[in-house]
Amino acid sequence: MRTLKKMVVCLLLGVTAVSCSVSSSAIVTDYDREAQFGAYKTFYWSDDFQMENGKEEPLFVNTLIKKRLKSAIQDEMEKKGYVMDKANPDLLVDSRIVVQTRDINTGGGYPYFPSYGHGYCHFGSYGYGYYGGYQSSQEHKEGGVVIELIE
Template sequence: MKKLLKFTPMFLLFIGLASCSSVKVAADYDREANFDNYKTFAFFKPGIDKAEINDIDKRRILRAIEAELMAKGYTKSQNPDMLVSIFTKSNQRVDIYNNAWGRGAWGWGGYGGWGWRTGWNNNQVSTTTEGMLFIDLIDADKKELIWQGSGTGSLETRNMEKKEARIKEFVSEMMLLFPPDKQ
């Protein structure tokens, strides 16, 4: 019992950190597609070229996707069953925090008499860039979308190691949903 109590705080911390992923992911897929038939993949250059992101980040994303697919047992091929494409979007997210405590109202306000008092009533504005990454998996023969994953999260990072880790986090969280579990 003492051993169990000893590891409980560490376990709770791990659960708390795991549940606080800062990337929101979703996936959609073609229910008619038989994902057991797909064994090989290649990148779809025309689709990737249209992604509005710099070439360095494209390569980071593609390396992360390739690593995830290979870890799942897929093989990169010149004659693939599946094509991989990406699409990116970014939005500015503006959060306004109103710290309206103190004298921010009509009424008697100390030295100035009757009227509007601003006091500690200040707004704080925070702006961050929120990015979306879409990974499209396309049936190579039919040229039809069979699976799409999307990930949304903050992109603000100037540190290259953190940026690369953030991209890997986006891709790995999304690829947890592939192949779909058809139940």
Template sequence: MKRIVKMIKTTCLVVAAGMLVLACSQALQVNYDYDSSVNLKQFKTFKVEAEHKIEEDPLLGSELNRRRLGDAVVEVMESKGYKFDQNNPEIIVRFMTDVKERQQVRSNNMYSPYMWWYGGGNNISTYNYQESRFILNIYQKTSDKMVWQGWASGKVKAPSKKDDRESMVKNTISDILRTFPEATADTYSRK
């Protein structure tokens, strides 16, 4: 009986520790902005391209990553009911990625009532990391005016396998486009 109770306590402790680790892990933060004067539900067709006028990062701007991002955007937009049209799209989805160096400062206050006896003080430590951003800009083709922008930012650990990279990019693009409206029911009736 004692062995069973000990095993249950150990299992609960492991589960609690796992939940704590998951709660403390930093996920991508997704946000969006849009032009409220434009009815986003009017669009039916799209095309995808890399954002213009950006500084190309040799790794993130590589042909492999541009192709991964473009394929993921096409797949997610088509799953939302939009039709890919390279020649005459109503909206153009442009994508970009970048990495910024960030620094987090942590303070551990070690003061206590017995500070005069044991000493004490304030420990300050810094933590350097890289923050990745995935940005989607959607432009209305007729005016070349941005009508919607979505982005995901946070600490990203590079996946180890090719399939992991593609699924990570697709999941990120899907999260960004989650708030973009789905195509209306008459999507394919016009053409």
């Protein structure tokens, strides 16, 4: 069981590291400030994991990842004192994976290549280059997990 927990932590850290490569990751929490969470004792799953855009993304959605995420969520709920109850749950746990495709466009030039410039006693010193700039476009996927507790 400890190996599974370590694998879930490593998986979550890996996904976080990949998403941090371009922009910072954010954990957003929103809840009803007047809710009495001590009154809730049981929970169950509202549905299986869903994709927000309805498309299958094999990198982020497969049965192994779903199983590990569900297990991690269940472990955390049980650590907080909640008991799983299929018949009459106080809370429903709803989860979905959100995947977005983003393009990163970069460009630049080569400022110090030999050129027809301001040389001293020779032709072709450093100056305005005859090489053009470059344009690079990369596509990557960003993913996140949304977990909702529903009364």
